[in-house]
Amino acid sequence: MGRNLEKRQHLFNGYPRGWFVLAFSEELDVGDIKKITCFGQTLVLYRGEDRIVRAMDAYCPHLGGGLVKGKVIGNSIECPFHAWRFGPDGKCNHIPYASSIPPKAVINTWLIQEVNHIIYLWHDPAGGEPDFEIPLLPESEDEHWTTWEYAQLEIETHPHELVENVVDIGHFSPVHRTQVEKFENEFKGHMAIQRNEGVAYPLGGGIDNYSIEATYYGPGFQISKWNGFMEARLINANTMIDTNKMILRFGVMLKKGNDLRQTVAFQKGYIENLSKGFQEDVDIWLEKKFVEKPILCDGDGPLMRLRKWYSQFFVPREETKQLPFDGKVLETDVLQPAG
Template sequence: MAVNVAAWSDPVRQPEPGRLRTWHLVCPSESLRPGQVMGFSLGGRELVLFRGQGGTVFALSAHCAHMGTHLAGGTVVGDCLRCPLHHWRFDGSGACRAVPRQPEVTGRPGQRPFPVVERHGAILVFNGPVVLFPPPAVGDAELRWRTGPAVTVRCDWLPVIANSFDIEHLRTVHRRELWDAPTVERPDPFTFRLRYTSRVTGTGPSDRLMKALSGNRIGVTITLHGGTLLSVESDLGRTRSALVAGLHKTPEGMSVRLAFAARRSHVPGMDGVSLAVSRWLFTAFLRRDLSVLHGMRFNAAGAAEDPVLRQLLDFTASLPEDRDDERG
């Protein structure tokens, strides 16, 4: 697939990750309990999340339609969010349901709602009025998930994305070699997938454990979902593990939050051990990237020399962003 390398060499013309019409990982599910409210920003758009007393999570535009008060200071009443200034109440669809001393609220302005799902131990919000594709389904029901703290990498969005699909980097930094040629899939306009089978050439503690668990044959599937969610599924033969990384741009760089998974065990107490091992292996693998990516200025012309990265750039350039007139 062809890519306009000249366009991607200009950082001003790169897609803004916070404006992508896609699913964004906001926070771990466990961090938002019934009755809690939190604010969140996506590319300059202010949102609020709240979990109703019934347990469902909702996302609304952050500033009250009445006089603009930020609703992060509001109160959850049942499955509605009450504005802290004049106590207007809005349900999860954004409709105004109550105004003090006003028995009739028909025609009152409401809040803009955003689609929300809980998946892989995290809360995902779609940045747009209409869901363009379903949230990613990684692994199967036998996997148990745990979401870790966010880590900030001092670079832009594309270096983090490209790093995950860079086969030469896999060899030089992660000490892996491929058994056969990798394959690239684009099953729909919002999904970019790379599959390969690797062997371990490193000799560190995590390398030795990975070699022992896998018989030195590791099937890997890396998928970019809409530009902001990255999943990695590893088949080690005797066991499987998975990871989902949510990317969020901050003033300091790219915030990366990881959700780890491991196969459920039938042995009491072993689920926690399996998750700890999965987290250690993935963290050891990813830690090698951090010092390399800090301060990186992405050179698209150099990246486009790699056939996989060339297709990745073509994919990211095609992702839809929300328009300024949709950002109310």
């Protein structure tokens, strides 16, 4: 595992830049505090009285009290150890037994956006501002669509394994029993797109003639528009815990049918099938090794181009110009010899 990890980090060193999902909105009510471990650090996520979600480092700079055991006061968070209170800007704004507040009593804060009833964190190892936006899903505010049904898995692997599914046409049949009839990829700046049509055979039974457009927006999350037996919107999102472990969160919204109870029941079955489908991938990932220079055949997707696209988020922004990958994939992009 150690040697395998070293090879992978030669291409994807450290932690990436992008938007990453920390929770679905309904997981955090007003006054709630949630402990988050991501990118080798520990944070707290909390929702203030104004209903805005905020994130900051998890430990009080006074004597290290864990803020996850504290409480939300207004829009501030109070340490359980000595009741030092920190506002949305991370600055201490109240010490119950002090006449003045030390200027250095500040906790590092993180940029949070809540979009589509999902809570996202911006991560950039260099401390830069966001360079792309989270897309809006109108369906998330449409009464004709269900709310999110979701689940998560903690997986001991690097998220590139998940992201490479964008181009890996060859695994759909042996791993997921899906007959792919049309498949293409396109890369546009921070987006990696898969268009896919075929016949799926869900683990729960049945046949689904489908078409899907699945788009990664940066390295951290993919939104898919699925048309099949039912119309669905899907999200899968990876957030690195450390350099070889991730949380995979995934959710589904469905367009409501005439019978809402039937739609909701189908939605729960859908997320169960997604869980089982991802577990099929996980079973492969945990027993495979990373091949930096794979031997490819003419039926493989544009794996090396996908890796170029993905690697842009692991290098400083000024270096991304050296990684050309934009445009639709041509036949000549697919096959690249090893060595």
